[in-house]
Amino acid sequence: xxxxxxxxxxxxxxxxxxxxxxxxxxxxxxxxxxxxxxxxxxxxxxxxxxxxxxxxxxxxxxxxxxxxxxxxxxxxxxxxxxxxxxxxxxxxxxxxxxxxxxxxxxxxxxxxxxxxxxxxxxxxxxxxxxxxxxxxxxxxxxxxxxxxxxxxxxxxxxxxxxxxxxxxxxxxxxxxxxxxxxxxxxxxxxxxxxxxxxxxxxxxxxxxxxxxxxxxxxxxxxxxxxxxxxxxxxxxxxxxxxxxxxxxxxxxxxxxxxxxxxxxxxxxxxxxxxxxxxxxxxxxxxxxxxxxxxxxxxxxxxxxxxxxxxxxxx
Amino acid sequence: xxxxxxxxxxxxxxxxxxxxxxxxxxxxxxxxxxxxxxxxxxxxxxxxxxxxxxxxxxxxxxxxxxxxxxxxxxxxxxxxxxxxxxxxxxxxxxxxxxxxxxxxxxxxxxxxxxxxxxxxxxxxxxxxxxxx
Numbered sequence: 001x002x003x004x005x006x007x008x009x010x011x012x013x014x015x016x017x018x019x020x021x022x023x024x025x026x027x028x029x030x031x032x033x034x035x036x037x038x039x040x041x042x043x044x045x046x047x048x049x050x051x052x053x054x055x056x057x058x059x060x061x062x063x064x065x066x067x068x069x070x071x072x073x074x075x076x077x078x079x080x081x082x083x084x085x086x087x088x089x090x091x092x093x094x095x096x097x098x099x100x101x102x103x104x105x106x107x108x109x110x111x112x113x114x115x116x117x118x119x120x121x122x123x124x125x126x127x128x129x130x131x132x133x134x135x136x137x138x139x140x141x142x143x144x145x146x147x148x149x150x151x152x153x154x155x156x157x158x159x160x161x162x163x164x165x166x167x168x169x170x171x172x173x174x175x176x177x178x179x180x181x182x183x184x185x186x187x188x189x190x191x192x193x194x195x196x197x198x199x200x201x202x203x204x205x206x207x208x209x210x211x212x213x214x215x216x217x218x219x220x221x222x223x224x225x226x227x228x229x230x231x232x233x234x235x236x237x238x239x240x241x242x243x244x245x246x247x248x249x250x251x252x253x254x255x256x257x258x259x260x261x262x263x264x265x266x267x268x269x270x271x272x273x274x275x276x277x278x279x280x281x282x283x284x285x286x287x288x289x290x291x292x293x294x295x296x297x298x299x300x301x302x303x304x305x306x307x308x309x310x311x312x313x314x
Numbered sequence: 315x316x317x318x319x320x321x322x323x324x325x326x327x328x329x330x331x332x333x334x335x336x337x338x339x340x341x342x343x344x345x346x347x348x349x350x351x352x353x354x355x356x357x358x359x360x361x362x363x364x365x366x367x368x369x370x371x372x373x374x375x376x377x378x379x380x381x382x383x384x385x386x387x388x389x390x391x392x393x394x395x396x397x398x399x400x401x402x403x404x405x406x407x408x409x410x411x412x413x414x415x416x417x418x419x420x421x422x423x424x425x426x427x428x429x430x431x432x433x434x435x436x437x438x439x440x441x442x443x444x445x446x
Contacts, residue, residue, distance in 0.1 A: 017397075019398065021367070022367050022369030025369065026320075089318075089348075090343060095318060095345060095347045095348060095349065096348045096349065097340070097349050097351060098349065099353075101350060101352060101353075101364060102353035105360060108356075108359075108360040108364055115367055116367065116368065121318070
């Protein structure tokens with residue numbers, strides 16, 4: 001009985017029942033029965049009000065540790081927190097080891113810290129769609145701040161962090177080569193740059209470099225955008241969250257949060273469209289025979305024309 | 315595309331020897347499982363709460379310190395207290411034969427000891443997940 005089931009799950013979400021939250025997220029992630037009813041039935045006001053933070057950076061920069069100490073600070077401020085921790089799936093077996101929780105176990109028994117580990121499962125669009133829906137499920141279960149944590153070393157992760165209202169990029173001294181690799185992308189979309197492990201040598205130089213890159217951004221909002229932390233000692237976390245709070249206010253009063261959300265929702269809707277079409281398209285493609293000689297672009301256009309009554313000119 | 319099974323590998327108690335747990339985690343990953351690893355020195359309650367949050371199909375426990383008779387059934391109890399009585403629990407480690415029966419009677423789905431082939435362990439995880 002999918003309807004009854006989704007109804008009781010929705011009730012469970014509103015009552016903040018951990019089992020219901022976990023089940024609802026699985027249904028969304030697996031495109032299971034009742035997914036439409038669940039997502040349509042979520043409390044829209046909670047979703048509108050939640051603050052979504054994206055945390056990204058190279059492996060080993062301290063993202064999970066920073067996330068954990070941010071959770072501690074948010075909890076002492078009385079906030080209920082949700083965390084979506086994303087790790088890559090193996091391209092060979094499809095399996096994954098999701099280990100971000102190891103650094104967050106101190107919060108394991110806190111029922112106001114909702115953690116969900118998520119594997120990329122090989123398809124970026126699908127992951128963005130699942131993660132976006134998970135944000136809304138967590139929001140509907142009363143989470144006021146949601147953190148999406150993901151390794152940030154490429155285009156794919158950049159798309160995931162765009163689900164967030166505010167993006168934090170975490171770096172640590174000694175990651176020179178990674179910074180080179182990311183210069184063209186993530187630094188541009190990041191709202192904050194956190195130099196973690198700032199007790200290590202080279203931190204000051206890194207901060208100076210980054211301040212230069214973020215100078216324009218700092219000027220436009222008059223909020224410090226390059227911050228330092230030692231996440232393992234909870235140092236710099238309060239200052240970081242204060243800056244995030246000021247920036248949230250800046251985004252809200254300038255109507256920028258709404259604009260960012262609108263864009264994110266549109267992107268996610270497109271992701272869902274492709275996800276929903278994928279099975280049908282894959283089937284049609286497999287059923288086709290003798291078309292190997294046709295150029296894939298021409299084939300794609302024919303496929304679309306078969307499915308949709310549109311005039312596709314190009 | 316089939317949906318990957320989600321399992322949790324946990325180490326309850328004060329035992330810090332996690333080579334076995336990590337070996338199993340990697341072997342399961344290589345067979346297409348999504349494995350949530352909790353790290354060492356967790357309480358039964360922490361493992362159960364994590365399993366519920368992550369909505370895993372199966373919980374796998376590893377213990378090499380001899381405290382399995384106390385800790386494994388405690389995880390089952392904590393799961394039950396949190397509405398997760400339906401989540402199967404598998405255990406492995408340095409476990410004498412005479413304890414094995416006791417653990418199975420306490421509700422453990424299967425017990426693996428040194429020398430159990432990895433393929434057997436993976437098959438047990440697979441079977442337990444399938445029943446979920």
